[in-house]
Amino acid sequence: MKFDRRLVSNFDWFLLLITIIIATIGIFNIYSATFAGKEPGGMPIYLKQVCWIVVGIFVMFLSFCVDYRLLERFAYPLFTVAVLLLILVIPFGKSVSGSRRWLELGGFSLQPSEFFKIAIIFILSKYFSKYPGYSLGAIRGLFIPFLMLALPVVLVLLQPDLGTALIIILIFLSLLLFNGIKMKNILIMSSVFLAGLPLFWHYLKSYQKMRILTFVNPDLDPLGSGYHIIQSKIAIGSGAFWGKGFLKGTQSQLLFLPEQHTDFVFSVFAEEWGFLGSLMVVSLYLLVVLWGLRIASHSREGFCAFLTFGIVSMFFWQIFINIGMSLGIIPVVGVPLPLMSYGGSSTISFLLGIGILINISTRRFLF
Amino acid sequence: MLLYDKDNKREFKKKLFFSIVFAIVAFTIILSRLWYLQILQGKKFKSLSENNRIRIVKIPAPRGIIFDRKGKALVDNYPSFDLSIIPEDVNDLESTIKKLSDLLNVTADLFKAKLKESRGNPPFKPIKVKTNLDYREVAILETNKLDLPGVTIEIAPKRLYIFDKLAAHLIGYTGKISESQLKTRVSDGYSMVDLIGKYGIEHDYETVLRGSNGGAQVEVDAVGRKVRVLRELEPTPGENIFLTIELDIQKLAEKALADMIGTVIVMDPNTGDILALASSPSFNPNMFSLGISSKEWECLVSNPNNPLANKAIQGQYPPGSVYKIITAIAGLEEKVITPETVFYCDGSYRFGRRAYRCWQRKGHGRVNLHRALVESCDVYFYQVGQRLGVDRIAYYSSLFGLGKPTGISRTNEKHGLIPTSLWKLEALKSPWQESETLSMAIGQGFVLVTPLQILNLISSMANGGILYRPQIVKKITSPGGDIIKEFFPEKMKKIPVSDNSINLIKDALWGVVNERLGTGWRARIEGADVAGKTGTAQVVGLPKDSSNEYVPFEHRDHAWFSAFAPKDKSKVAIVVLLEHGGHGGNKAAQIARDILKGSLKILNDDNSSF
Numbered sequence: 001m002k003f004d005r006r007l008v009s010n011f012d013w014f015l016l017l018i019t020i021i022i023a024t025i026g027i028f029n030i031y032s033a034t035f036a037g038k039e040p041g042g043m044p045i046y047l048k049q050v051c052w053i054v055v056g057i058f059v060m061f062l063s064f065c066v067d068y069r070l071l072e073r074f075a076y077p078l079f080t081v082a083v084l085l086l087i088l089v090i091p092f093g094k095s096v097s098g099s100r101r102w103l104e105l106g107g108f109s110l111q112p113s114e115f116f117k118i119a120i121i122f123i124l125s126k127y128f129s130k131y132p133g134y135s136l137g138a139i140r141g142l143f144i145p146f147l148m149l150a151l152p153v154v155l156v157l158l159q160p161d162l163g164t165a166l167i168i169i170l171i172f173l174s175l176l177l178f179n180g181i182k183m184k185n186i187l188i189m190s191s192v193f194l195a196g197l198p199l200f201w202h203y204l205k206s207y208q209k210m211r212i213l214t215f216v217n218p219d220l221d222p223l224g225s226g227y228h229i230i231q232s233k234i235a236i237g238s239g240a241f242w243g244k245g246f247l248k249g250t251q252s253q254l255l256f257l258p259e260q261h262t263d264f265v266f267s268v269f270a271e272e273w274g275f276l277g278s279l280m281v282v283s284l285y286l287l288v289v290l291w292g293l294r295i296a297s298h299s300r301e302g303f304c305a306f307l308t309f310g311i312v313s314m315f316f317w318q319i320f321i322n323i324g325m326s327l328g329i330i331p332v333v334g335v336p337l338p339l340m341s342y343g344g345s346s347t348i349s350f351l352l353g354i355g356i357l358i359n360i361s362t363r364r365f366l367f
Numbered sequence: 368m369l370l371y372d373k374d375n376k377r378e379f380k381k382k383l384f385f386s387i388v389f390a391i392v393a394f395t396i397i398l399s400r401l402w403y404l405q406i407l408q409g410k411k412f413k414s415l416s417e418n419n420r421i422r423i424v425k426i427p428a429p430r431g432i433i434f435d436r437k438g439k440a441l442v443d444n445y446p447s448f449d450l451s452i453i454p455e456d457v458n459d460l461e462s463t464i465k466k467l468s469d470l471l472n473v474t475a476d477l478f479k480a481k482l483k484e485s486r487g488n489p490p491f492k493p494i495k496v497k498t499n500l501d502y503r504e505v506a507i508l509e510t511n512k513l514d515l516p517g518v519t520i521e522i523a524p525k526r527l528y529i530f531d532k533l534a535a536h537l538i539g540y541t542g543k544i545s546e547s548q549l550k551t552r553v554s555d556g557y558s559m560v561d562l563i564g565k566y567g568i569e570h571d572y573e574t575v576l577r578g579s580n581g582g583a584q585v586e587v588d589a590v591g592r593k594v595r596v597l598r599e600l601e602p603t604p605g606e607n608i609f610l611t612i613e614l615d616i617q618k619l620a621e622k623a624l625a626d627m628i629g630t631v632i633v634m635d636p637n638t639g640d641i642l643a644l645a646s647s648p649s650f651n652p653n654m655f656s657l658g659i660s661s662k663e664w665e666c667l668v669s670n671p672n673n674p675l676a677n678k679a680i681q682g683q684y685p686p687g688s689v690y691k692i693i694t695a696i697a698g699l700e701e702k703v704i705t706p707e708t709v710f711y712c713d714g715s716y717r718f719g720r721r722a723y724r725c726w727q728r729k730g731h732g733r734v735n736l737h738r739a740l741v742e743s744c745d746v747y748f749y750q751v752g753q754r755l756g757v758d759r760i761a762y763y764s765s766l767f768g769l770g771k772p773t774g775i776s777r778t779n780e781k782h783g784l785i786p787t788s789l790w791k792l793e794a795l796k797s798p799w800q801e802s803e804t805l806s807m808a809i810g811q812g813f814v815l816v817t818p819l820q821i822l823n824l825i826s827s828m829a830n831g832g833i834l835y836r837p838q839i840v841k842k843i844t845s846p847g848g849d850i851i852k853e854f855f856p857e858k859m860k861k862i863p864v865s866d867n868s869i870n871l872i873k874d875a876l877w878g879v880v881n882e883r884l885g886t887g888w889r890a891r892i893e894g895a896d897v898a899g900k901t902g903t904a905q906v907v908g909l910p911k912d913s914s915n916e917y918v919p920f921e922h923r924d925h926a927w928f929s930a931f932a933p934k935d936k937s938k939v940a941i942v943v944l945l946e947h948g949g950h951g952g953n954k955a956a957q958i959a960r961d962i963l964k965g966s967l968k969i970l971n972d973d974n975s976s977f
Contacts, residue, residue: 095550178382222598223423223582230421230584237404237412250416254455255489271416275405279398286394290387297383305379309386320393327400 012361015291019339019354022284023053023347025269026340032246033261033268034342036253045261045342052344056351063355068363071356072303075126079148082119085112086155093159101159111345113156113164118349120168121175121310123148128179129302142185145176163335167317174313175306216331225332228264231256233328236270236278243274261342263334266326285319285338288312295361304360311353421597422491424585427561428578429524431605433538433568435614436640436841440529442538442569447525448500450508450518451493452482456587457517466515470507473497493519495560526562526656532649534617536677537610537641537839539567540652542659556580565655567677568608568839571777575843578605604846611640611841619965620645623958629926629945630678630818631958633966636826636931636940638856639835641775642966646682648674672946680773680780683815684944687902687951688743688886689927690810692824692872694751695736697763699868703754706736706871712746716805723749723805726903740875743886743901745809752808757799760807761787766862767824768834769816775837783820786813811905821929822942825899827862828876829931829940832869834859876900877934889956890930892964899930899959901951923947928955932963939966 031046085103089112093100102109127145149172156165201209214221235251244250249271251257257264270278292312299305315338322337324330336346404412433442450467457463460482468475481496488494500508500520508520526541544552544563556579557563564573581602586594620631620643633643650667667674676682698704714730715722725731725745731738739747752760764770770785786807788799806812819837827834836857843852876898879887886901904925926948931940941963943955 178379178386180378180382222584222600223425226598227421227423227584233404234412234415236401237408238416240405240409240413254491256491270401270405275401275409278401278405282394282397282401286390289390289394293383293387293390297380309383312386316390316393320397323397324400327397327404329396329400 007362010362012295012358015288015354015358015361018284018287018291019351022281022288023339023351025281026265027053028246029265029269029272029340030261030342032249032272033252033265035247036255048344049342049347052347053339053351055344056348059348060351060355060358063352064359064362066359068304068356068359069301071122071307071359072126075122078119079123082112082116083152083155085110086116086152088112090155090158099159099161101161108344111343113159113161113168114343114345114349116152116156117164117168117171117314118311118352120148120152121171121307121314124172124175125303125306125310128175129306132179132302142176142181142189145172161334163321163333166333167314167321167335170317171310171314174317175310178306178309178313228258228332229328231258232264232267232326235264235267236326239271239274239278241275243270243272243277246272248272259334262336263322263341264326265341266323266337269340270326281340282323285315289316289319292357295357295364298364299360300364304364308357308360311357314353315350422585422587424583425560426581426583426600426602427523428580428602429604430526430541430562430578431572431576431607431846433576434607434609435612435617436609436642437613438609439614441534441610441612441614443527443529444524445527446522447498448505449495449521449523450497450500451495451521452478453491453493453517453519454482455490455517463515463518466511467496467518470511471497471500471504493521495521499525526652528652528656530614530618531651531653533621534612534644535567535649535652536646536679537567537612537644538652539569539571540565540650540655541569542655562656566675567776568610569652572608572840572843575608576605579603606851607844607846607848609841609844611635611642611838612644613642613966613969615969616962616966617643617645619643619962619969621647621649623961627945627948627954628672629943629948630682631941631943631962632679632819632822633962634822634826634837634940636829636835636937639826639837640841640856641837641839642939643962644677644679644839646676646678648672650674678944678946679818680776681817682944682946683781683783683817684925684927684946685812685814685904686810686816686821687904687925687927688745688810689821689824689900689902689929689951690814690816691740691743691748691808692828692876692900693764693767693769694748694755694760694808695740695872695875696864696868697755697760698751699736699871700763700864701755701759704736704751709733709735710739710747710750712744714746716746716749718749718753718802718805721802723802736871737875737878740872740900741878741882741885743879748808749805752804753801755804755808757804757807758787758789760804761785763864764814766864767820767827768859769820769824773817773819773823773837775819775839780819781817783817784813784815810902818942818944821927821944822940825929825931825942826940828869828873828898829937831866832862832864834862873898873934876930880930886952887928887930887956889952890928890960890963892932892960892967895963895967896933896935897930897960897963898932898934899928899956901956902927902929903949903951906947920947923949926951926953926955928952928959930959930963932967938970939963941966 027046027049030049034045089100089103092103094102094104094109096102101111101113103112124145153165153168156168214225231251235249235257238251247253249268251271252260252268257267260268269281289312292308296305296308296312299308318335318338321330321333321335325332336343338350339347429444432440434440454460464475464478467478478496482494485494505520528538541562542565544557544561548563549557549559564570564576569576579602581600583599584597586597616633620633624631624645624647628647630646631643632641634641654663711733712725712731714728715724726743731742731744734744734747764785770783772780772782791797791799803812807814823834823837836859838854840854842850842854844850877896879885879901880890880897880899887899890897890899904927906922906924926945928951929942931937941959943959945955948954
């Protein structure tokens with residue numbers, strides 16, 4: 001590829017800057033979250049996160065180098081590989097506390113469901129950009145996208161990973177609405193969903209029913225998620241305006257919080273940096289979302305608009321659900337907070353997403 | 368690639384505008400919630416966090432109780448007082464440990480070791496440092512509790528095996544969940560400190576007995592004492608199990624077996640219910656529930672007599688002469704002999720270039736089937752075996768369930784081995800020798816059985832040819848006593864053998880015990896019509912004239928005796944196996960007699976009381 005100087009002059013430095021700020025805050029916060037109760041030996045978790053971010057930035061750069069008009073070609077292969085990986089997890093996955101989510105690859109654990117989020121955004125963008133909302137008038141036209149959704153969601157639920165399945169469904173619905181859908185179809189879909197619920201419920205095992213009931217009402221599980229929510233609220237609330245300071249959060253340093261470097265990472269941050277810090281991080285996230293929507297609105301091609309919108313919706317839902325859960329306004333569900341939660345697969349796929357946004361944002365001036 | 372047209376683009380812009388509004392609203396919700404928690408409620412949460420006193424207390428579910436068939440408890444729970452330390456609530460760990468060790472007269476190292484094990488736990492989590500405090504210790508700690516902040520006494524149900532070693536192999540034991548078990552069962556709600564059934568009924572019926580743990584969110588004061596319960600989840604006790612075991616008969620069996628090595632099983636031949644099962648040497652399951660030391664464990668596993676093995680289902684022995692029942696039935700059914708067929712026994716049988724001896728060196732003279740069984744003549748059965756061939760004997764063995772597990776338990780029941788010519792070709796890569804058929808016909812050579820398989824064989828004689836699946840669980844009831852599941856006799860099959868053959872054998876078995884020269888005369892009980900068969904299984908080839916006293920213990924023969932009584936309308940069947948117990952007609956027959964006599968009395972008393 002011939003180097004185009006405009007790639008530099010039009011480069012979306014702003015998005016890159018925000019991303020790096022958030023990721024840096026994330027590393028410091030993971031350092032604090034794992035400061036107490038760390039196990040001796042092995043690489044500290046915050047350093048591992050640094051490695052993941054370095055790998056992620058490399059992937060981001062790669063995704064930036066590809067001409068965005070070529071990205072569309074990746075849709076089908078990407079989707080196929082992602083689904084295959086999800087299938088492989090079922091028999092070969094590594095089981096951690098009762099769920100199989102990871103594939104062991106020579107010392108690394110890969111979480112295919114994280115990458116699948118990007119894959120489904122690609123394939124839906126391609127499909128919807130070919131068939132805009134008005135052409136999908138008949139319910140038949142929605143059949144294929146639903147097929148793309150159903151198998152992977154079932155596979156993810158089998159792991160079981162309720163949080164990721166929920167995110168995938170939300171991304172799907174966001175793109176569906178963005179493409180436009182007739183009111184009639186919305187009604188049909190929701191009535192099919194409601195009619196199917198009792199049947200679905202009937203086939204669940206009692207422990208599965210319990211899991212869903214506690215998801216809706218944590219009070220049913222006063223020893224598990226009910227307890228976690230209380231401790232998370234105490235952590236965030238006690239941060240007050242100024243926060244307790246770095247490494248000084250009693251809730252996190254005394255390990256009252258569950259999963260404090262992954263799902264409840266925001267509580268650690270809010271305790272130590274207070275309302276001021278939280279306001280800053282939430283604003284940075286809002287900036288990413290709004291900036292992303294701006295990129296979508298400037299996109300010249302349907303595929304890119306969908307792709308951008310899909311990636312933005314992925315960020316939005318994960319941010320909203322994760323923080324909402326920590327704040328006790330949404331039931332407990334394990335979803336990583338973009339670039340703040342520890343995790344290789346999620347960090348890399350978020351940075352990949354950002355890379356694609358920068359790519360589209362930069363290149364729209366070229367043609 | 369589809370470029371969008373103007374309309375489409377306008378449509379997109381509209382949707383994007385809505386998305387922006389939606390995102391801003393969502394983030395505003397988050398920010399106002401943050402405002403509420405951190406600014407409006409900040410003070411409250413700050414004081415809550417400075418003095419975070421909300422703890423999770425686990426309330427373990429009591430495990431189901433195990434009863435005998437009449438409802439006498441064999442395994443129960445009792446409250447154990449456990450000493451825990453909550454590091455966060457302790458002012459000075461060193462001095463607290465010192466105080467504790469002075470008060471309880473225990474070395475401080477023990478506590479330190481336990482604390483060390485639990486490093487990395489959150490400091491508010493109680494660490495159990497001593498279990499099963501006695502009342503004196505509890506009293507001492509209670510009076511000194513103001514000096515011991517952060518030290519708590521928790522009450523947890525512990526497993527109590529009321530009769531210690533009694534039926535230990537059947538009941539099994541519970542122990543701390545192992546790391547590998549935890550990995551696979553964490554989704555069933557097990558945690559690191561949980562107990563899990565590891566052996567016997569405790570293992571096989573783990574899901575039934577376990578119940579589900581409860582817990583509570585409690586607020587504690589500055590020294591870790593409970594102030595109030597915020598929310599509580601009641602534990603659900605496990606379900607109770609009624610075994611088919613009859614406690615008094617089991618006691619009888621254990622007593623009769625005493626310190627010999629072997630096993631005794633008693634069964635109701637009309638249902639397959641196991642009334643008693645003892646295996647010796649045994650172990651005390653209470654050792655495991657209190658936490659077994661590695662030294663005690665070492666001692667159990669290194670014992671050459673293998674106290675942890677249930678010899679009734681895991682011991683495999685040559686059946687010896689008991690197997691002649693099979694050879695006899697096969698001979699009759701295949702019509703290679705009739706009851707009147709007579710062979711002459713002069714003390715040995717010449718086959719090829721070798722003389723195959725009868726245990727009776729003087730010889731039995733002219734014997735028919737009845738006499739051959741009564742006096743256990745080897746020479747007679749050599750010739751029956753020779754006429755049948757290996758595969759026909761094997762076929763009749765399998766009809767009676769030999770060579771495969773009976774299905775009594777999920778824990779490692781052994782198959783035994785019934786050789787066939789094909790088996791030998793595949794396993795040993797050499798063709799079957801006819802001389803091996805001779806050994807097989809008298810239950811030696813390759814043949815291996817478990818004592819329970821022999822009991823099944825003798826039971827099917829007692830009940831006229833029906834093979835029942837041996838049962839050890841009679842019913843499962845809820846903690847309240849309602850029947851959840853009841854186990855009924857399971858007929859595996861009616862053995863396709865003529866009643867005539869079975870009756871002939873039954874008469875002969877009666878003769879073994881009650882006729883002159885019968886090898887099982889020591890099992891005779893006046894008025895009870897015992898019928899049975901002795902067996903002596905060679906461990907190593909011994910010269911037949913060597914008397915057992917001069918043979919090293921581990922080379923002595925295994926002794927079998929298997930019987931039922933009364934001969935008609937049998938009430939009880941028994942098998943006795945003594946490792947290195949010498950001739951089956953001696954000690955084994957005596958033991959069987961004592962147990963049969965006691966059992967018949969117990970069963971008759973039960974009947975008359977109805």
